[in-house]
Amino acid sequence: MGTEARKPPPQIALKIRRVLGGKTGWNGIAVQFAFAAVLGWIAYEIISNARANLENQHIAAGFGFLGNNAGFDVNQTLISYTGSDTFLRVFVVGLLNTLVVSVVGIVFATLIGFIVALCRLSPNWLVARVGEIYVEVIRNLPLLFQILFWYLAVLAALPNPRQSISLFGIAFVSNRGLVIPRPIGESGFEAFLAVLVFGIVASLALRVYARRALFQRGQMIRIWPYVLGLLFGLPLVTMLISGLPFTFELPQLKGFNFAGGSRIIPEFVALTLALSTYTAAFIAEIVRAGILSVHSGQMEAGSSLGLSRGTTLRLVVVPQAMRVIVPPLTNQYLNLTKNSSLAVAIGYPDLVSVFAGTSLSQTGQAIEIIAMTMGVYLLISLITSAIMSVYGWRVSRSLGA
Amino acid sequence: MSDIASPSFVRQDLLDERPAPVKTTxxxxxxxxxxxxxPTNVLLTIIGALLLWFTIIPSVRFLVVDAVWTGKDRTACLAENAGFAVGACWPYIQAKLPQLIYGFYPEAERWRVNLTLVLAVVLLLPLLIPRLPSKGLNAGLFFFAFPVVAFFLLHGGGIKGFGLSSTADLLQLFDDSIIGAGQALLSLGKTSAAAPLLWVVGNFIVLVGTAIYWLIFPLTWLRDQLQGTGQSVWVDFAITAAIVSLIAFVLGGGVRTGVRALTSSIATFVAIAIVIELMGLDHGGLPIVTTNLWGGLLVTLVVSVTGIVTSLPIGIALALGRRSTIPLIRIFSIAFIEFWRGVPLITVLFFATYMLPLFLPGNFTVDGLVRALIGIALFTGAYQAENVRGGLAAIPRGQGEAAAALGLSWWKTSSLIVLPQALRHVIPNLVNSFISLFKDTSLVSIVALFDLLGSLRASFSDPKWSSPSTAFTGFAFAGIIYFIFCFGMSRYSLFVEHRLNAHRRN
Structure with missing residues (x-):
């Protein structure tokens, strides 16, 4: 009998259409062609204009300038640098300065942020209000305003080096920056360092072992005395055996400035202060929201299981809050790194300041320099977002399991 | 037995009153x-009180108690002359106030700035109060009419033509560029290996360009005729008004339903005519004040309002593009958004200042302020796109599907059904973006524009007013202004959020 179902029509054309043009099919393909034509036209205009303009200004395009001598000095360098080094070296110096100020800023911002968040959550009315005032004031003032305030008003109002404020006779604050003792390695330094690294690695291994014992065999191991011994006891013993690992060179006032010790330039101090206090206000709000997002029933459930308040917080509330806190917190860290580019306003030698600022005005290679600068920040944020999507995937997997 | 024993105890007198419960309110x-x-709380309270004591008291002393209120120059603000440790030096702010608000805007023309600010407030306030009617007209006036009027008020200058001439100019520029591209390909084809292909493509592009040239020929011819007449602006205006009104009439439904579109179009053109006549745009307009004279709060407000007005359409377009099913458009939107969100604003401003001029034709110079505005619009647009996308994701699929079932096109579904709901959802987020935009405008001072912060910094270097408290006074003043604006906006955002969530409250 001829009642067999008809074969479905071939779907190949449909599939191609779907891949090329999305849901809208041939219309979509037409739109894409028009769009590509417009993009191509814009790209052509940009390239031809840029070529004509560069020719008029007698600027050779390309990255050859990176090998030329920079010929200017940078007042804070982590790696050795002199004026006769190349622009590539300037780029690295600036990048390292950006990373240093970001890392220091992130550490302080996290500390202050968590403290302020705890203040805002405190049952004490006055402390909660103090935290709230801090957050409202800091969040509603521009970051650049705060950087300039610290740099031009507060740090500039400090006394000159001769009348500098002494902190216990070892560190000195003046309008030329902060001078702190410099550690100088002695003979026992290598041994000390090796023991310290060993202690950290061993503590981490111990923690992994203890967790495994807990999860697989249900066996509780108390590890903190061993960790304490590994981290502090062992280095102390090494110090007793092989002598002090390093001594401090104290800064001395000589003439109009300090000799000895290491100097932290005021630009760095102002930038770190402003960045960490500003980002801390945002971190405080994130942490507060994260902790409030954990249902109060969780706390009650923990205490009905017989856990103490501290244990409930540590084992029940904080892990759940961290899931909410970590993504926006990472975002704030990223913002801090990007905001460190405001250093250019006060002359801290970060990437934007020495590379997109000084180097650009010396070479005139606007396209290459700005593309490199933007590329660095773009790379940092893309890597961070990749790590964050892995984190999100792991969290959702652990929730699903 | 029924003898009920007398109750063992019956109180004969009233009890004493119990003490009132401990008050908890x-x-x-x-x-x-x-x-x-x-005990812990007592300690915390003491710490908190000490913190407040050491911040609030010195601030109040600095701002009010120890402040100097009158004086002619720095000598009034020196401790030797005042006789006490001087706090804020307010005469310095009084002397610098015009600079902090208007920059170097000529004194005789400052009424224009004031008028623009008044216009902005008059248009903005009813937009922000939810109870007032006709939001559509109000938003149209604020987002479309106001920027144009504000430009001619603040910058000055007149117009040489109207819609017809500018359309013809624009189309001709576009066409010239296409023909140029085709000819470049043809000349390249003479030497290159892929000569035949380039020859075909180049000839095709030139052909398209020539076709467009003949297509727009009536427009350009009309424009050239208009240039000859004395009253080119008004003739052009009349022709444009007639054409646009006719199109509105036809598209609005012809004789049957198009009258409404026709009247609103005519009303719009009458309003435009009144504005042109009032400001004398047809014969030169107001004297031109170039943007390098602008400064202070004026620049801060211009940059932030322009950023707000331009970033929203960019954001909506990108958000819709990111949700589009057409692959190329989606990929482009994602790349565009992620690029601008991945770089700091200061590099965007450097890009706009140093790179953008290289990308434009050599004879085409762009004003420094406009360059910064372009950078800020792109940057903020990417952030707004993510906000809008959040709102679009919150709208149930059924809304779009219902609209499609009613036979509405994609454009109508988006503009009439999905976007209005999505935008209502994200008003608080949009306002928060505007707050950060307002704060970020201070960055333009790095690319040599004198906004409030830039003017403040410039005023520090005036030797006439240099004293130990000058910097602190300036920062206090600017800080108060920034705080009022940002705090006001954030409270407004909370208010809207509260209103939007009214159904969820219990």
Missing amino acids: GFIGLVRTRLFNS
């Missing part, structure tokens, strides 16, 4: 329950 209750209820 009001100020005393607050002090008892939340300040001094445990």
Whole structure:
């Protein structure tokens, strides 16, 4: 009998259409062609204009300038640098300065942020209000305003080096920056360092072992005395055996400035202060929201299981809050790194300041320099977002399991 | 037995009154329950009080008690002359106030700035109060009419033509560029290996360009005729008004339903005519004040309002593009958004200042302020796109599907059904973006524009007013202004959020 179902029509054309043009099919393909034509036209205009303009200004395009001598000095360098080094070296110096100020800023911002968040959550009315005032004031003032305030008003109002404020006779604050003792390695330094690294690695291994014992065999191991011994006891013993690992060179006032010790330039101090206090206000709000997002029933459930308040917080509330806190917190860290580019306003030698600022005005290679600068920040944020999507995937997997 | 024993005890007299329960409300209750209820809390309270004591008291002393209120120059603000440790030096702010608000805007023309600000407030306030009617007209005036009027008020200058001439100019520029591209390909084809292909493509592009040239020929011819007449602006205006009104009439439904579109179009053109006549745009307009004279709060407000007005359409377009099913458009939107969100604003401003001029034709110079505005619009647009996308994701699929079932096109579904709901959802987020935009405008001072912060910084270097408290006074003043704007906006955002979530409250 001829009642067999008809074969479905071939779907190949449909599939191609779907891949090329999305849901809208041939219309979509037409739109894409028009769009590509417009993009191509814009790209052509940009390239031809840029070529004509560069020719008029007698600027050779390309990255050859990176090998030329920079010929200017940078007042804070982590790696050795002199004026006769190349622009590539300037780029690295600036990048390292950006990373240093970001890392220091992130550490302080996290500390202050968590403290302020705890203040805002405190049952004490006055402390909660103090935290709230801090957050409202800091969040509603521009970051650049705060950087300039610290740099031009507060740090500039400090006394000159001769009348500098002494902190216990070892560190000195003046309008030329902060001078702190410099550690100088002695003979026992290598041994000390090796023991310290060993202690950290061993503590981490111990923690992994203890967790495994807990999860697989249900066996509780108390590890903190061993960790304490590994981290502090062992280095102390090494110090007793092989002598002090390093001594401090104290800064001395000589003439109009300090000799000895290491100097932290005021630009760095102002930038770190402003960045960490500003980002801390945002971190405080994130942490507060994260902790409030954990249902109060969780706390009650923990205490009905017989856990103490501290244990409930540590084992029940904080892990759940961290899931909410970590993504926006990472975002704030990223913002801090990007905001460190405001250093250019006060002359801290970060990437934007020495590379997109000084180097650009010396070479005139606007396209290459700005593309490199933007590329660095773009790379940092893309890597961070990749790590964050892995984190999100792991969290959702652990929730699903 | 029925003898009921007399109750063993019957109280004969009233009990003494029990003491009132410990108060848990009001100020005393607050002090008892939340300040001094445990040793730890007592300690915390003392620490908090000390913190406030060491911040609030010195601030108040600096701003009010120890402040100098009158004086002619720095000598009034020196401790030797005042006789006490001087706090804020307010005469310095009084002397610098015009610079902090208008920059170097000529004194005789400052009424234009004031008028623009008044216009902005008059248009913005009814937009922000939810109870007032005709939001559509109001938003149209604020987002479309106001920027144009504000440009001619602040910058000055007149117009040489109207819609017809500018359309013809624009189309001709576009066409010239296409023909140029085709000819470049043809000349390249003479030497290159892929000569035949380039020859075909180049000839095709030139052909398209020539076709467009003949297509727009009536427009350009009309424009050239108009240039000859004395009243080119008004003739052009009349022709444009007639054409646009006719199109509105036809598209609005012809004789049957198009009258409404026709009247609103005519009303719009009458309003435009009144504005042109009032400001004398047809014969030169107001004297031109170039943007390098602008400064202070004026630049801050211009940059932030322009950023707000331009970033929203960019954001909506990108958000819709990111949700589009057409692959190329989606990929482009994602790349565009992620690029601008991945770089700091300061590099965007450097890009706009140093790179953008290289990308434009050599004879085409762009004003420094406009360059910064372009950078800020792109940057903020990417952030707004993510906000809008959040709102679009919150709208149930059924809304779009219902609209499609009613036979509405994609454009109508988006503009009439999905976007209005999505945008209502994200008003608080949009306002928060505007707050950060307002704060970020201070960055333009790095690329040599004198906004409020830039003017403030410039005023520090005036030797006439240099004193130990000058910097602190300036920062206090600017800080108060920034705080008022940002705090006001954030409260407004909370208010809207509260209103939007009214159905969820219990």
